[in-house]
Amino acid sequence: MDPEVHSLTGAYVCDALEPAERDAFEHHLARCATCAAEVAELRETTALLAAATAQAPPARLKTAVDARIAVTRQIPPVVAPVPARIAARPRRRWFTAAGWGLATGLAAVVAVLGVRVQDQQHQIDQSRQRDAGISTLLSAPDARTDSVAVRTGGTGMVLVSRSRDEAAITINGLSQPAPGRTYQLWMIGPSGIRSGGLLPTGTEASNSVLAHGLGDAQTIGLTVEPAGGSAQPTTTPVMLLPMPA
């Protein structure tokens, strides 16, 4: 056990680690029962810090939550994984149960998009290329996923492989942009903000793009921009999706 890593339990339960450090710690956590026990205890402790801040929620919160859960499908429980494969390929542990759920979701999206694309040959080719790209990404040994809610409704998911320097970004349930407006993705990192391209709009409830050349980007942003896109974001992001390191 590396005492340096172990001592990060406090910072970890405070969500106070940088993404790369958090990932390294979680990797360690999966193999360190002592750390897991300590994290569990400290999480009960931070839960009390949270409980001490309780506020009476306004009635509109319940109304909004009820409206959303009425149309939100619950995810199924995790069924026991195949132990032999996990033992043989320890790196898979990086890919958590939740990650698998997301990956399955992405695969489903790929399938749906594959069926829905019709018309022009170039569209089909583009789509095939992208779907093939996503499938390759799914099988990358360092593939990791994360997801976050879009502020204006919907969910953003990312599947990233640093070794391939690629990410698949899928946005589900996004509302249509106002006329003359478009959704634009951004790659945000220490060296600045770069456009990640415009989100294809269509009738599909979900949109998927494959991004190459991630560089030092740590976060994927999504903003509403004038049609044609902007050089730099001009509005407050509706989504900030951290990209696993």
Next chain:
Amino acid sequence: MLGRTGSKAAAEESATLEAHLHRVALGDREAFDAVYEQLAGPVLGVALRVVRDPAQAEEVAQEVLVEIWRTASRFDPTRGSARAWALTMAHARAVDRVRSVDAAVRRESRAAALMAEMPFDQVAEAVEASLDRQRVRRCLEGLTELQRQSVTLAYYGGYTYSQVARLLDTPLGTVKTRLRDGLARLRDCLGVTG
């Protein structure tokens, strides 16, 4: 005596919450109402404490409460209480929100840091002073200055420990250690059992 009674009541409440959550996983809307009843206040509270902006905090709370419904089947009682599961999610979401680009500039300012450091400020406390609140306040007061500042800035302020180190002009390793031993002392003071 009070502490014992309190933690016994808390344990019973927790067992009920876990039972409700199990039923939520089966799609039971009434059970969700009971879970909401117990968790909406703390979820909104921690979101507000970290995010500060009431409208954004409410959005975070909404996302988290929907997420509790959506992922109830993934709650694993062997890994901790339902409350810790939900509030861990709430805190993480709130932190995600504040580490956004538009907030970056504001959050670097020392003024914002000092605001975050006040653990019990003038935010309208519509909820009556609860037992939890009193115990936490008392236990935070029992920490050393550096432990209390580190825990408060990291947890309530939503800062990374590197940012905390910079704000407190203290070496990284020291902040890392104070976060850990500060929380361990809080754990003992609050009578948390694993």
